[in-house]
Structure formats: structure tokens, C-alpha cells
Amino acid sequence: MTTPMFTLNGVSKRYTRGDDTVTIFDHLDMEIANGDFLALMGPSGSGKSTLLNLLSGLDRPNSGEILCDGLRIDAMTQSTLSHWRARNVGFVFQAFNLLPMLSAQRNVELPLTLTNLSSAERKRRVDTALDLVGLAQCAARTPAQLSGGQQQRVAIARAIVADTRVLLCDEPTGNLDRSSSNDVLELLQTLNRELGKTIVMVTHDQVAAGHAGRVLHLDKGSFVSCPA
């Protein structure tokens, strides 16, 4: 039996727009094991990104509990939550979100700038992360000098440079062609299998979901089973 990393107990999430209240989740329960590679699928508006935001503590539930390693992240103060997030969670976005004026090296270093690591240690970690994603030779290039797939691999290096255990990926291959997508998905698999990263990946792409260890389909705020 694998240890749960995340546990959601009876999580409800609503948004209010003017006079309307939209319920995204109503008493949702789930577990994500340490070392899981989970793909989240479902129609637009089914709450996939909301779930990622709840798992990272960027958003809070209206009721219910969200635990990570037994700690109630939904009940943490903003400052404790910021420290918890910096230590535990790396993000990968569809649009890469690299800073265009900075080199790959500097982009990857960003999560380390507010730590008290020495510049030599920061450089060592950045070199290791870039090496892991196969882009050591591109460290001096800016995003415009890299292909889309390479930019996403730099973004993944940035997501792992602080040695966080969880990667939350929101449509990481949504802007990539099939060949670059495969490179990124194989990289995520390697990070999961060889470094034990726990990965939650939102995707609309069946092929991408096929790289995950398990797939959950969200619809109208609940998990539904789908034919394989």
C-alpha cells in the first residue's frame, strides 16, 4: 500500500459571480499517493485547474479538508502556506511562463533567488536541473532562441530546481507538436520513475494521459469512470 501524499476529505468549492453561485466541487474525496503520476481529464469547466489550485494552496475550499503528508494545507496561514509551497510544489504551465529577457540559466534559478543558498550552490542546482532535462548546452540562450519543446523543458527544470516533490502541470503539452510533446511526457515519466516526483497533470490529450500511471476523469465536479 502506497502512502497517500494528498488527501481530500469532503472538499466543496464554490465561486460567486454577481448573484450567481457556481458549485465546482460538492464533497469531493480523493487521495494521491506519494510517487503517483496522475492525469486529470474532463470537459472544459469541469474543475481541473481549480483542483490543481486547491492542491497547491493557491485557492482554498469553502469546506472540507486538504491534507498533504497529514498537514492541513487548507488551514495554514498565508505565510506558512507560501513556505510549504516553495518547499513542496513546482508548477508547469501550458504557456511555459518563462521570462523572455532572461537566459534559460536565469529562468531556472528564479525559485532559488529568495533562498539563502550560496551562489555556487544555486549554480550547481541549476546546472543539475538543466542537465536532467537535457539542455545543459542551452543555458545561455533566451526563450526566443529555444524551440517550444525546449522552452517547456526549461520550465520543467525551473519546477524541479528547488527539489520539490510535487509537480503540478496544467496542460504542459497543450502548445506543443506531437514530437515535442512526447519529449516532455517522457521527461515527466523519467522524473516520476527515477526521482520519485509526484505528478498531477491536467490534459485534454488521450496520448498525453497514456503516459501517466493513472487517469481520472472529472465531470460536473465528480470523478467518473470512462472506458479505457
Ligand SMILES: Nc1ncnc2c1ncn2[C@@H]1O[C@H](COP(=O)(O)OP(=O)(O)OP(=O)(O)O)[C@@H](O)[C@H]1O
Ligand atoms: N476565480 C474564479 N472565479 C469565478 N469562477 C471561476 C474562478 N476560477 C474558475 N472559475 C469557474 O470554475 C469553473 C471551473 O474552472 P476550471 O478552470 O477549474 O475548469 P477546467 O476544467 O480547468 O477548464 P478548462 O479545461 O477549460 O481549462 C469554470 O466554470 C470557471 O469559469
